[in-house]
Structures are given as structure tokens and as C-alpha cells.
Amino acid sequence: MKMSPEQELAWLWLRARRKHAPHNADIWHLCHHVERLLPQIWQQVDEGTYRLSPMLQVITTRLGQETDSLVMWSAADALVLKWVSIMVALHLPVHPGCLHMQGGAHRSVRAVADA
Secondary structure (H helix, E strand, O other): OOOOHHHHHHHHHHHHHOOOOOOOOHHHHHHHOHHHHHHHHHHHHHHOOOOOOOOOEEEEEEEOOEEEEEEEOOHHHHHHHHHHHHHHHHHOOOOOOOHHHOOOHHHHHHHHHHO
């Protein structure tokens, strides 16, 4: 199954975001079985049968005495959600005041600092 440009973009994004993941992270299973798993994922999305997994991946960070817990989407869920966000962005208008879409976060920070 050939991926659409949007699916390819979502896949490249996911691999870049998780390139430093621990050796037992689910991204590596997905990468290793990409030829079998990606067509299954995209077929389920096309058929409307894809379901998001429970968010069971908890990452605990410690900074001094403070600890914080983050919950992470599975690799497959993150891939599908990124693809959905790419597809939605193609069809929704961008408000003129939406600075992060008009030059990145630096422009937004500069506008806030100027205010």
C-alpha cells in the first residue's frame, strides 16, 4: 500500500519525534514491522474502524524535588492523530490572529513581549 503525501508526512514526523525513544518503546516495533503494520493502520483508518488505545505509557520526570508525570499516545495513535491534524489543517481557514501559523512560535512570543 502506497502512502499518501499526508500519511508520509505524518510517518516522518513520528519517526523524528521518537528517534530518541528507549529501546523498548513501541515506535521500534512499528518501525521494524512497518511493511505489515502501516497498511493495516491506514486500512483501519479508511474503513473507519481504527480505535485509539488507552494511554498507558506514563513517563515520570524529576527536577530536583519535583516530579511530574506525562502520559503518551502509542506510536500508532500518534501517527493517526498527526495525520488527522494534517488533513484538518488543509481544510480549515486560519484566523488572521493565529500567529503560530504565520511564522512560528517566535513571532507569537515576540508579539506577547511587545504587548
